[in-house]
Amino acid sequence: MNNTNKTKQLDPAYVCGHKDPAAVRELLTKIGDKWSIFLVLSLAKIHGNRARFSELERSVPGISQRMLTLTLRNLERDGLVTREVFPEVPPRVEYELTVLGKSLLRPLDGLVEWVSVNWEDVKKAQSNFDSK
């Protein structure tokens, strides 16, 4: 948990002052990563939040084997997914969202919701900006 606790829900100062901005930025960088969110969200919608390597590879078209591996490693390192290796032939490895990983889905949904509501405005602003 955190120590300082001046919780003002929407006060911008809270956003900037209260918490280490580097940590926030680090998280957002992770989240902003193309493959990370696709993987987290893919796992989120899979039954049991669990899938093996090849399943994930198929469920995230366009991802290279390399990036799939690297991204999964990072997610594992961050404690967002678990990696379980089964000593079989051929080998089988399953990845699963942790409780921590699932908890991230909630704030993530907040952003997704924001996109649903405001994305058209953003696109409109963009095309308007570009036409000048």
Added chain:
Amino acid sequence: MNNTNKTKQLDPAYVCGHKDPAAVRELLTKIGDKWSIFLVLSLAKIHGNRARFSELERSVPGISQRMLTLTLRNLERDGLVTREVFPEVPPRVEYELTVLGKSLLRPLDGLVEWVSVNWEDVKKAQSNFDSK
């Protein structure tokens, strides 16, 4: 919202039963951008959500002039900030969060909150992972 309901279940990019995945990813990429969030959050905590170029440069330590300019341009293009030039000598330019920009603070705060609560766990997971 409006997009055709051709919900491709197998579309990897399809986000958890939500809208346009590319848009979500695009937003997250923007948000994940180091300087973008720092600028948005800086503006958020400034009185009137308004500041001039040099103020922002000072309030976001480490940002280069180039990135400040580029990032502000992008934010303006996305309709998140406005840019107002005053025909003076020396020139003065002020940037201000738009209503749209401010609305983004709310979901953003959700992530910040998540960091406050879970960041230690993430760090713990990381060091634990690294020590193996």
Added chain:
DNA sequence: CGGGATCCCGCCTGATACTG
């Protein structure tokens, strides 16, 4: 003061090949 224009390097990432 608030940029625009260039140069340039590091790292991210994709493609390809190999392996337990």
Added chain:
DNA sequence: CAGTATCAGGCGGGATCCCG
């Protein structure tokens, strides 16, 4: 099947110079 190893291209971003 689930990776690792290696090479190469792109580009994000800093540093620098200049201008209205």
